[in-house]
Amino acid sequence: LPARGGAELVRKLFGPLGWSRVDAVAVPLDEQFPEWGDSRYVRLLLEGELRLADALRQLYVLLPVLDDAKHYWVSPDEVDKLLRAGEGWLADHPEQKLITSRYLARRWGLTRQAMERLELVRLAESDDLDVESIDNAVDETADTEERPVPLAEQRRTAILAALSGAGASRVLDLGCGQGQLVQALMKDVRFTEIVGVDVSMRALTIASRRLKLDRMGERQAARVTLQQGSLTYTDKRLKGYDAAVLSEVIEHLDLPRLPALEYAVFGSARPRTVLVTTPNVEYNVRWETLPAGHVRHGDHRFEWTRAEFRDWAGEVARRHGYTVEFVPVGPDDPEVGPPTQMAVFTMTAADETQKEAKAA
Structure with a gap:
C-alpha cells in the first residue's frame, strides 16, 4: 500500500490500536538496483484478534491517511464520516492530529472542527457525560426541547x-x-x-x-x-x-x-x-x-x-x-x-x- 511517511509512520498509526503484530517493510524501487532507494510503498502485515468491524473502520481511515492524496473534494460531511469511523479509537490516538489533518486533506477549518469534537468526545467519555454538556460543538439543529439550549x-x-x-x-x-x-x-x-x-x-x-x-x-x-x-x-x-x-x-x-x-x-x-x-x-x-x-x-x-x-x-x-x-x-x-x-x-x-x- 502507498505510505507517505514510510514504514515508521505505518507502525505509529497501527501500533497503538491493539494489533499483536505490525510488520511494515519498505518496498524498494527496484530490487536489482538497491542504490535507487525505497519507493513510497510498504508491505504491511497485521495480526491480532480484533472485532472485524473495528479493524475495517481503522483501515477505512488509515489507508487514505497513509496515501495522503484525497482523490475527491473534501466537504464538511467528511468530518462526520471520520468521527463515525474513528469511534472508540481516534479520540485517544497519539497521532490524532496527523490522522485528522491528512484525512481531511489538510483543510484547517475542518481539521480544527474535527479535533474539537474529538476532544469533547474524549473528555465526555472519561466521565460518562454527554458531549453537549461541555459546549456547543455538536449539531445545533438538534431538538433542544429536552436539552439545554446550546x-x-x-x-x-x-x-x-x-x-x-x-x-x-x-x-x-x-x-x-x-x-x-x-x-x-x-x-x-x-x-x-x-x-x-x-x-x-x-x-x-x-x-x-x-x-x-x-x-x-x-x-x-x-x-x-x-x-x-x-x-x-x-x-x-x-x-x-x-x-x-x-x-x-x-x-x-x-x-x-x-x-x-x-x-x-x-x-x-x-x-x-x-x-x-x-x-x-x-x-x-x-x-x-x-x-x-x-x-x-x-x-x-x-x-x-x-x-x-x-x-x-x-x-x-x-x-x-x-x-x-x-x-x-x-x-x-x-x-x-x-x-x-x-x-x-x-x-x-x-x-x-x-x-x-x-x-x-
Whole structure:
C-alpha cells in the first residue's frame, strides 16, 4: 500500500490500536538496483484478534491517511464520516492530529472542527457525560426541547437582541467563519445589509453553501455579501456600517496582534456599535470534564477573566470614543459569572456627530 511517511509512520498509526503484530517493510524501487532507494510503498502485515468491524473502520481511515492524496473534494460531511469511523479509537490516538489533518486533506477549518469534537468526545467519555454538556460543538439543529439550549445559540440570540436594541440595520460579521450568524441575521428583515468577513476562503465557501447563495432570490442576495479580509488590517470596505460583531474571534489572535485589530475596527472602520463576545475563563471550572488549566478549544491563544476583559474593553472604549456595557451570555453563575461575556460598545454622541460631519 502507498505510505507517505514510510514504514515508521505505518507502525505509529497501527501500533497503538491493539494489533499483536505490525510488520511494515519498505518496498524498494527496484530490487536489482538497491542504490535507487525505497519507493513510497510498504508491505504491511497485521495480526491480532480484533472485532472485524473495528479493524475495517481503522483501515477505512488509515489507508487514505497513509496515501495522503484525497482523490475527491473534501466537504464538511467528511468530518462526520471520520468521527463515525474513528469511534472508540481516534479520540485517544497519539497521532490524532496527523490522522485528522491528512484525512481531511489538510483543510484547517475542518481539521480544527474535527479535533474539537474529538476532544469533547474524549473528555465526555472519561466521565460518562454527554458531549453537549461541555459546549456547543455538536449539531445545533438538534431538538433542544429536552436539552439545554446550546451556548452558540444563546450567543446568537444575545447578539441579535443587542443589534436590535442599537437600531442597527447594516451589520458587519467580522470573523464570520462558516456563516452561522450571517444565516441568523438573514432571517430578520430588520437587517437590510449584512457583510460577512473572514480570512479563510474555505470558511467563506462553506458559508456560501450554508446560505445557498447560488439559489437565493435576487432581493435576498442583495442583502448579503461575503468577502475575504484580515481583521488586523484596515479595510476601507468596512467603513460606514451601523454595527460590527466580533463573536468568539479575539481569543484566536495572539495577544500582540490585538492592537492591530483594535485599530482596524474601532479606529478605522468605526461602526456606531461594536459587539465583542469571548469565553469567560473563570467559568471553565463548571465544565466538569474540562481539565484544569485547559482552554476550551485548542486554537484559543488566551481566555480572559471578567476583570481582564473589562480592563481591555474599557481601554479600547476610552481610546476610540466609545462607551461600553457588559452583558452575560448563558447562565450567570453567582461565583464565576457566565460562560460567555459580551461587551457592547457604543460610539459617544460627540464622536458620532464628528463622524457624520466627516461623511457629509
